[in-house]
Amino acid sequence: MSQHEKIKSLREQALDDIAKARSLAEIDAIETRYLGRKGEVTQLLRTIGSLPPEERRTFGQEVNQLKEELASAIQARRDELAIVEVSTKLRQEALDVTLPGRFFQIGRPHVLVETLTRIKEIFIGLGYEIVESPEVESYKYNFAALNYPEEHPALDEQMSFYITDDRLLRTQTTAFQHRVMEKRRPPIRVCTMGKCFRVDAVDATHSHTFHQVDCFTVDHGITMADLKGTLHQFAVEMFGREVQVRFRPDFFPFVEPGAEVAVTCTICEGKGCGVCKGTGWMELAGAGMIHPRILETVGIDPEEYTGFAFGFGVDRIPMIKYSIDDLRLFMENDLRFLRQL
Ligand SMILES: [Zn+2]
Known part of the structure; x- marks a missing residue:
């Protein structure tokens, strides 16, 4: 070639x-x-x-x-x-814009988290500081420092989850009160919130785990009127302007005098219904003027300073707001329930 x-x-x-x-x-x-x-x-x-x-x-x-x-x-x-x-x-890669879109599940806070957030906002608005406090508490802070008499039924081992002889899962957020008062001097205006634990048979209105909020104030010239005003303001912001607040005498070892606080039933607006068992009222909180003996034990002069304290169950609030009649629904994580709130 x-x-x-x-x-x-x-x-x-x-x-x-x-x-x-x-x-x-x-x-x-x-x-x-x-x-x-x-x-x-x-x-x-x-x-x-x-x-x-x-x-x-x-x-x-x-x-x-x-x-x-x-x-x-x-x-x-x-x-x-x-x-x-x-x-x-x-x-x-052509896109068919006529195809129906895919549905995305959007997450959201649990109703109890939402309630806690709202409570926080209200008390911060009223000048309170929110502090953390431990869920595992010593006998001293949970009971002794709160003026519980030795024979009080709450001290019974049957009622509390003890971890050691001296340590237990806190039965009430009130346990934080003494911790704070030991370290601070008036004026004090603090709240804490979180889980509490008691040995309790679980039913529609009881649980071994529940949520509480506790607040207290110590300052010059604090009176029962300040307590009433604070709780009234809280109730109005939480439940609306129409709500009424009722105070009735009650006993708690760490306050004197003590009061049981109720708000008008939001379902029937006080007329009486199944949720409020016909009374027109829903119990909200335990409250009172801090016992002078408690102030004394932390070196705050009860002649010079007075204070009030109150605590309430968080779980009750969405129950009242959305007329939910079973507490267990909050902890069961059934999305069919949670998505409705
Ligand atoms: Zn009612």
């Missing part, structure tokens, strides 16, 4: 390959195969040294011409394939 024929056959082969290329990857491979550093056209050009000098010039020209022709054929084919590939990709 003459040199000229060799070039001719290589040209035909290469143009055929280029025409048959179906993808950009294929055209790249063809380019390497013919025009690459070890490509066939390049190899052919290297044979120039073995030719008689008079043929070299023509041969060189022809090979270079072939090189240019193939390069431009490859580029043309590459441009075509690029367009095809883009349009294929677009077709594959």
Whole structure:
């Protein structure tokens, strides 16, 4: 085969390959195969040294011409394939805007978390500081420092989860009171909130785990009127302007005098219904003036300072607000229930 024929056959082969290329990857491979550093056209050009000098010039020209022709054929084919590939990709990724959308489940706070947040906001608004207090508490803070007499039924092991002889899961958030008073001097205005634990048979209105809020104030000239005003303001912000607040005498070892606080039933607005058992009132909190003996034990002079304290169950609030009659629903994590609130 003459040199000229060799070039001719290589040209035909290469143009055929280029025409048959179906993808950009294929055209790249063809380019390497013919025009690459070890490509066939390049190899052919290297044979120039073995030719008689008079043929070299023509041969060189022809090979270079072939090189240019193939390069431009490859580029043309590459441009075509690029367009095809883009349009294929677009077709594959096409978005059908008429398809119905996918439904995303959006998370939200649990109703008790929402209630705690709202309570926090209200008391911060009233000038209280929210403090953390431990769930595992010593006997001293949970009972002794709160003036509980030795024979009080709450001290019974049957009522509390003891971890050691001296440590138990707090039965009330009131346990934080002494901790705070030991470290601070009046004016004090603090709240704490969180889980409390008692040995209790679980039913619609009782649980071994429940949530409480406790607040207290110690300052010059604090009276029962301040306590009433504070709880009234809280009730209005929590339940609405129409709510009424009732105080009745009650006993707690750590207050004197003590009061049971109730609000008008939000379901029947005080007329009497099944939720409030016909009374028109829902019990909300235990409250009172801090017992002078408690102030004395932390070195606060009860002649100079007075204070009030109150505590209430958090779980009761959404029960009152949404007329839920079973406490257990809050802790069962049944989404069908939780999504309704
Ligand atoms: Zn009612």
